Amino acid sequence: MVMNVREIWTVIHGMVFGFIFLLGFSGALYAVYSMKPGWQTSEGIAKTVKNIKVYMWTLTASVWAAVFTGAYIVYPWYRAAPPTGTTDLSTFPKFLLLADPNTANWHNFGMEWKEHVAFLAPIAATVVAFVVSYYGPLLAKKVGERRAMMIFFIFAFATAAAAGLFGAFITKAAPVR
Amino acid sequence: MANETNKPNGPVAAALLAGGIGSAVLGLVTLIYELNTKTAFATSLVWSKSVGALSGKSSYGIIAFLLAWGVLHFVWKGKEVKFNTISMISLLLLAVGLLGTFPPVWHLFGG
Numbered sequence: 001m002v003m004n005v006r007e008i009w010t011v012i013h014g015m016v017f018g019f020i021f022l023l024g025f026s027g028a029l030y031a032v033y034s035m036k037p038g039w040q041t042s043e044g045i046a047k048t049v050k051n052i053k054v055y056m057w058t059l060t061a062s063v064w065a066a067v068f069t070g071a072y073i074v075y076p077w078y079r080a081a082p083p084t085g086t087t088d089l090s091t092f093p094k095f096l097l098l099a100d101p102n103t104a105n106w107h108n109f110g111m112e113w114k115e116h117v118a119f120l121a122p123i124a125a126t127v128v129a130f131v132v133s134y135y136g137p138l139l140a141k142k143v144g145e146r147r148a149m150m151i152f153f154i155f156a157f158a159t160a161a162a163a164g165l166f167g168a169f170i171t172k173a174a175p176v177r
Numbered sequence: 178m179a180n181e182t183n184k185p186n187g188p189v190a191a192a193l194l195a196g197g198i199g200s201a202v203l204g205l206v207t208l209i210y211e212l213n214t215k216t217a218f219a220t221s222l223v224w225s226k227s228v229g230a231l232s233g234k235s236s237y238g239i240i241a242f243l244l245a246w247g248v249l250h251f252v253w254k255g256k257e258v259k260f261n262t263i264s265m266i267s268l269l270l271l272a273v274g275l276l277g278t279f280p281p282v283w284h285l286f287g288g
Contacts, residue, residue, distance in 0.1 A: 072227075072228060076227035078228075116278035119203055119278075120274050123199045123242050124200070134184065136285060138184055155275075
């Protein structure tokens with residue numbers, strides 16, 4: 001059970017930061033959804049909002065950390081070009097995938113989509129965290145705003161999930177070593 | 178100071194629209210890059226040699242998001258705006274971002 005630095009960073013990127021966001025999504029979404037005057041007392045809403053603020057900003061920080069560690073630490077190792085004449089491509093995941101027509105689409109579609117779409121998640125999550133912080137308990141009375149927020153948050157989750165899913169598949173096919 | 182029983186929706190609309198703008202810019206810059214990776218614009222996107230063009234594409238999206246947010250927040254601070262219209266536009270811009278980052282769409286345009 002020995003992991004090198006690259007493998008540890010890959011885990012931090014996906015299994016720590018990415019996982020925290022994906023795992024925390026449903027709880028945060030339900031907390032926002034349940035902020036209805038008919039469902040909770042004003043005291044309950046005030047307490048829920050306090051918790052959601054901390055929760056949302058934690059998730060947002062986590063998804064920003066996931067994309068930055070992914071793009072600036074793990075991705076350079078993934079895309080590094082092998083020196084001319086290299087025959088063992090096991091430490092050059094992108095070129096390992098492209099070398100075999102059966103795995104090339106993991107890069108051509110999977111990685112190409114993942115690396116870009118992932119950046120949409122923290123942008124959308126930041127908007128949601130801001131709206132919760134701005135309105136506070138008033139959010140319970142703002143039906144349209146709450147609905148728009150939930151759509152933004154689902155969008156953040158969907159884009160992060162697509163990135164995470166392809167990240168897992170690509171790591172299985174050609175791990176960063 | 179804003180009334181705690183009814184805060185204006187301007188800052189919220191500003192954040193939503195800025196999120197849409199940031200996403201759309203990321204999508205469009207990505208699409209333009211993928212259509213021709215040899216243009217001067219495409220090569221200028223390499224802000225970090227180890228990360229490649231992704232560094233420029235993502236940075237443009239993030240900068241557009243923050244810049245738009247700052248400007249719109251300043252303009253709409255303390256104001257009531259047409260929230261439904263702005264949120265619809267924001268969602269459409271999110272869709273532009275999503276489409277622009279989707280590889281089959283690049284191929285559709287000859288990328």
